[in-house]
Amino acid sequence: MTDTPLLEIDTAERVFGGGRTLFGKSLPAVHAVQGISFDVRRGETLGIVGESGCGKSTLARLIVGLDTPTSGAITFDGMDLVAEARRDPQKLAQRVQYVFQDPVASLNPRKTIRTILEAPLKHLLGLDRGAREKRLRELMEAVNLAPEFLERYPHEFSGGQAQRIGIARALAADPELIVLDEPVSALDVSVQAQVLNILDDLKKTFGLTYVFISHDLSVIESVSDRVAVLYFGRLAELGASERIFSAPRHPYTHLLLKSAPVPGKRSLIPEDANTELPDPYDPPQGCAFFARCPRGTDRCKSEQPPLEAAPGHPGHMAACHHPVEENEDA
């Protein structure tokens, strides 16, 4: 792993809806992603964790160019990713790929696995027949599937096998960065481990960089070098994985860790059930976590907390006015 950023996201924002009707009435807008900035270094796995609706998938689609940010910049290896996605999507797709959450829905039910895997080889790499055949075998080998599977249709596969095909497709064009959007959430626990192990091996073999999105803290902890915690479309905390899980600074990260069920842990400490989640159409002016936060003050209510580094740990950032310090018990 080196320190040169492969991907840089600078105050990216994506707003859905909005605008005005014919009569000048303004339409409701949702800020799915707001003022998010971070880097992904070459060769690392950046984990992104957060609850449903916090903007994880929107962010993922921005990174692979399937969606365009409303404002902000995304730079991939020194080039403007947003402009490239518009000008030459094929060229971008050669370098940045995506693995989908629902393995079965991401495979066209009426195509054989061969046709599905050949598409990127044909359209992105322009390989001829012989070269394609060779590459197909390599790919099936890489994700540990028998070559006979090439002639089958997606419905004949289990979730785990389908997800391995999804991974093979992402690998096909030999990309540098792969965005994995909840790649194991739809899978059975025993199969989840198979897929996580394969992803780990592939990363080493092909020198890949991963952006790994999940709502499952234990999965994120086991795969990530660094972790970004998202809350309500914003970055709540960002830092090295050990730091996030051993010395979290943001009260929301604390809440997540406290809520996660762990085998052998007899009781969970739930937060007060009456807290209100923020309304995406009417976001609070200050910290979005205020209504649920045990540490909130008047300042939090009126003033958006900026992302600031922890003392002594420049890479560990949290967006909180009153972060939890290491020696205290949240």
Next chain:
Amino acid sequence: MSEAVSTAAKGRARGAGRPGPIRLLLNNTLAASGLVLLVLIIAAALLAPLLPLPDPDATAPADRLLRPLTEGHLLGTDALGRDILSRLVWGTRVSLAVGISATLIAAFFGSLIGLVAGYAGGRVDAFLMRGIDMVMAFPYILLALAIVAALGPGLLNALYAIAVVNIPFFARNIRGITIGLSRREFVDAARLSGKSNAGILFGEILPNVLPVIIITMSTTIGWMILETAGLSFLGLGAQPPQADLGSMLGEGRKILFTAPHVSIIPGLMIFALVMSINLLGDGVRDVLDPRLKSGALTRPVARTAVERRTVPETRTHGDSVLEVADLNTEFHIGGDVYRAVGGIDLHLKQGECLGIVGESGSGKSVTAMSLMGLVPTPPGRITGGAAWLDGEDLFAVSDERIRALRGADVSHVFQDPLSTLHPLFTIGDQLTEAIMAHRPIRRSEADARAEELLRLVRITNPAERLKVYPHELSGGMRQRVCIAMALANDAKIIIADEPTTALDVTVQAQILSLMDTLRRESNAAILFITHDFGVVSAVCDRVAVMYAGRIVETGTTEEVLNAPAHPYTRKLIDCVPVLGEPGRRLDAIEGRPPVVNDLPPGCAFAARCPRVKPDCRRGHIALSSLGDTQAVRCLYPLTGETADD
């Protein structure tokens, strides 16, 4: 490699178990008779030039209006002495040709518009669909008349008119489906594979839309033939002397009372043709419609069929509210028998929470649904065992008794709260209805009880919340309402099937602690189905691990988690990442569980087990006790010394 084998086995099973589309179609008597009739009609129409028929247009004034069955004219003659049989066959040929061509034209242009509008969206969509709306704004037949009036009468112009008025029907149908498909993940995947928009539209989406186009065609072609006949009947279609069914009917109209056969015969032909096409079309639709593919075309009955081959007699756990002994539930699909549950024993005391853990398809849900007869029949049936609720055998009681128990003594909480809550009724209405269905109390009392229930599940401001609709609540709150409903009638047993799987961790923690408190307060027993050992730790006293329809290990939560004895339990615990232990390489279980229609003899886990020995694959393995509470179904269980291999 082992995976390749197991899928092959599965493929074979599927081929044998589910009848092919043609057989399904022929099993449907109406569709099959439609098909036979249609084939006969089409054969006659196609063979018209070869059949020994007189010239359909040759007039013979001397022989006019002969009755059917006269010598030389099987169906008689018309007002100009032309042979009706010959005109009928040739006329059917024309009507069929026009109907089919009009359908093809309408399907082609309509589908193309629908595909482009649905895929492009935005302005293109708005422009195309406004055009379609304009066509649809005119009454159907008026528009056809206007087109023919503009182009002049004639068969070809009638064909165009019919095609044009049917384009909107195809366009709207296909557009709707295309919009749905365009948002699917495989379309994004194709884009990232470098495919162009045209490539995606015609290479990815069209193949998925094609069955719908065919269904729509098969259900509209009959109408198009009818419409062509209508135009010809009005004299705007086929021009004399050419025969088509509509013009024959029109010519016979004036002499309906003197020579009824001249109009009745083409009328019957139109009827037979349209009827056979529609019957066949409906049959085709039923076969291609995936919702009907899964099983027989019959509707499931309200309670699972019970056909017990064995009925255990004695209860062994006298103090339990629920005891299940040797439960067997099977699915009969085609010629295959899927033993989804193959001999389950369970018992639950008051206020106790038993967890059932296992992989997808291991039979957890079927076990739970069998208890109250909620497994759909067909294809499911309970083939053995007993379930005693306070000493009453649930598989032996009457349907009324089961209905009275459902939602009262035994209640369910499912993974998706929206499958329990009706979207169009308020929370309050649904709660009071659940209460009043089981006890004779007044509405105002039920309202008060509903409010109390919401307070019980810690929903703030319950009086106001009673007035809201399910969609106005968050996922966690909806699940709390479902739990309130399960508590509405002082349930003795709550069956919770993955109640928190769809929820966020923070909400999950709330629901779990809520359920834990409630069972202590109300003393209800909980059967808690999950796949997550973390969740088990948080709420369950005891746990049963299922594999391929059987319990392979059971014991207190501590025993099973700390000292699992079955190799499968051990693997299942080790293959999940655990918070706080990031460095560990996950111990994946290679391969997949066996398919339950083809279970191996002996241990079902043998193919994936690291400890397997030859005798594991022979004969039945019983659940044997290890201490007071723990039991394991394994010949070589892990004991203390070997537990870490």
